Amino acid sequence: MILALHGAINAPDPQSFTSRNFVSEQEAIQQFKLISAQVVDVAEAVSGRGIAITVDDSTEAAANVARLLADAGMAVTLFVNPWNIESRQVYPFAVLNCALDQTSLQQVGFEGVVYPLADRAAKERFRRLVKSRLLSLRNEDDRVSFAAYTAEALCVPAPAIPSYLQPPTLDDLQSLLDLGVHIGNHGWTHASYAIMSAAEFTEQVRLAEGWLREHGLYEGDLFAVPDGKALPMRPARASDFGTVLLADDRLRPGRVGPCAHNRVSVDEVSTSNALTDQIDRARLDSIS
Numbered sequence: 001m002i003l004a005l006h007g008a009i010n011a012p013d014p015q016s017f018t019s020r021n022f023v024s025e026q027e028a029i030q031q032f033k034l035i036s037a038q039v040v041d042v043a044e045a046v047s048g049r050g051i052a053i054t055v056d057d058s059t060e061a062a063a064n065v066a067r068l069l070a071d072a073g074m075a076v077t078l079f080v081n082p083w084n085i086e087s088r089q090v091y092p093f094a095v096l097n098c099a100l101d102q103t104s105l106q107q108v109g110f111e112g113v114v115y116p117l118a119d120r121a122a123k124e125r126f127r128r129l130v131k132s133r134l135l136s137l138r139n140e141d142d143r144v145s146f147a148a149y150t151a152e153a154l155c156v157p158a159p160a161i162p163s164y165l166q167p168p169t170l171d172d173l174q175s176l177l178d179l180g181v182h183i184g185n186h187g188w189t190h191a192s193y194a195i196m197s198a199a200e201f202t203e204q205v206r207l208a209e210g211w212l213r214e215h216g217l218y219e220g221d222l223f224a225v226p227d228g229k230a231l232p233m234r235p236a237r238a239s240d241f242g243t244v245l246l247a248d249d250r251l252r253p254g255r256v257g258p259c260a261h262n263r264v265s266v267d268e269v270s271t272s273n274a275l276t277d278q279i280d281r282a283r284l285d286s287i288s
């Protein structure tokens with residue numbers, strides 16, 4: 001079984017969009033320690049033994065949990081997008097989430113329509129709309145521009161972005177590697193792999209692979225698909241990318257193709273939603 005999370009921070013606020021997908025570092029480490037005897041690296045978990053831990057994205061929150069787990073003696077693989085590390089840009093979703101939390105608007109005019117923002121549920125509906133627009137843009141520059149346009153519409157043209165959403169530096173990655181963290185390929189950018197042509201998909205994977213190799217970070221041929229739901233099937237084959245990791249809750253955990261493995265998302269580990277319970281549920285559901 002392979003677990004997937006996005007990072008840990010000091011005190012995530014369950015009501016905020018900014019810290020969504022991040023677990024509390026104290027609770028997470030406490031709970032991961034309970035399974036530490038079963039933790040193996042991804043290659044071993046792919047062949048059906050033990051539990052591997054993976055962390056996605058180029059954020060300090062992701063690097064933080066990878067470091068904490070490695071410090072506690074656990075194998076962990078961090079999947080990064082080199083584009084963010086090189087350009088020092090945060091993800092478009094970070095801009096959107098921070099702007100949503102920081103706006104004081106009660107409603108927003110957006111692409112000619114007025115949307116309410118008076119409570120969290122209304123903001124969540126607006127977020128879903130912007131998210132679907134972002135996922136329809138395959139180019140990262142267009143996504144960055146669209147997030148900036150959304151932030152302006154929310155009257156927060158330059159939202160404050162907490163440090164945990166900033167990309168780690170190359171030095172950070174190198175010190176993680178020294179600690180024993182494996183670094184994996186999450187594609188050059190975090191663009192929409194589900195709508196890319198096979199050639200674009202291949203280019204994204206190869207560019208990231210080249211960058212990881214050039215900086216001595218590349219260890220094997222693991223590719224975790226951004227957003228977790230697209231397989232490079234037509235006309236390229238998944239086998240062209242080594243082992244492809246998904247995180248798709250519509251599929252059962254475990255092997256989902258000759259070279260594809262579906263992970264179990266554990267972004268909501270907490271005292272009330274224990275890691276061991278989530279693993280037990282995934283085991284019952286598992287196909288491998």
Ligand SMILES: [Zn+2]
Pocket residue numbers: 056057186190225226227
């Ligand atoms: Zn990701």
